[in-house]
Amino acid sequence: xxxxxxxxxxxxxxxxxxxxxxxxxxxxxxxxxxxxxxxxxxxxxxxxxxxxxxxxxxxxxxxxxxxxxxxxxxxxxxxxxxxxxxxxxxxxxxxxxxxxxxxxxxxxxxxxxxxxxxxxxxxxxxxxxxxxxxxxxxxxxxxxxxxxxxxxxx
Numbered sequence: 001x002x003x004x005x006x007x008x009x010x011x012x013x014x015x016x017x018x019x020x021x022x023x024x025x026x027x028x029x030x031x032x033x034x035x036x037x038x039x040x041x042x043x044x045x046x047x048x049x050x051x052x053x054x055x056x057x058x059x060x061x062x063x064x065x066x067x068x069x070x071x072x073x074x075x076x077x078x079x080x081x082x083x084x085x086x087x088x089x090x091x092x093x094x095x096x097x098x099x100x101x102x103x104x105x106x107x108x109x110x111x112x113x114x115x116x117x118x119x120x121x122x123x124x125x126x127x128x129x130x131x132x133x134x135x136x137x138x139x140x141x142x143x144x145x146x147x148x149x150x151x152x153x154x
Contacts, residue, residue, distance in 0.1 A: 001075040001076055001079050002075070004044075004048070004079055004083075005075075005078070005079045005082060008041065008044060008079070008082060008083050008086055009086065011040040011041045011044065011086065012041055012086045012087075012089075012090045015031070015032065015037050015090060015093075015094070016090070016093065016114070016118050018031060018032065019032060019093060019094075019097040019114050020111050020114050020115060021111075023097065023101065023107040023110065023111075024107060029098075029101060032094055032097055032098060033098065035094075037090065037094060038087055038090050038091045038094065041083055041086045041087035041090060042087050044083050044087075045080065045083045045084055045087055048076070048079060048080045048083060049080055052076060052080070055071070056071065056080070059071050085121065088121065089117060089118055089121040092117060092121055092124075092125050093114055093117045093118060093124075096110075096113065096114060096117055096124070096125065096128045097110070097114060099128075099132065100113075100128070100131075100132070103132065103135055103136070105131065105132070105135050109131060110131075113127050113128050113131060
């Protein structure tokens with residue numbers, strides 16, 4: 001289990017590297033547009049959970065703090081949880097990256113947001129929603145200014 005835990009990050013780090021360090025590359029976008037980038041960690045998660053399904057399913061169906069802590073307190077449970085984080089953080093990060101590129105949000109601004117999404121998923125996602133809202137307001141203001149200038153010129 002130690003080796004699986006240690007190597008699992010290799011399934012996602014290349015994609016994070018592309019999104020953070022080469023966000024404007026055409027092939028980065030092409031690669032990240034495929035939902036298959038999340039497939040490897042999702043399959044690893046499935047392979048880890050299936051043998052433990054009898055133990056895991058009752059805990060997730062009726063969670064209690066004690067049961068979840070017990071599950072995650074074992075090497076197998078911690079590895080399953082870690083791979084779950086890796087898969088879903090990449091899924092969210094992929095959406096954040098693609099959405100930010102569609103909105104033409106600066107990659108310099110997005111690099112720390114994506115890093116935070118990798119490290120502390122929900123916090124990075126929340127920050128992105130704030131950045132997205134601010135970027136949307138700025139874009140709306142720019143469109144309104146441009147439109148009012150055209151009206152005045154006409």
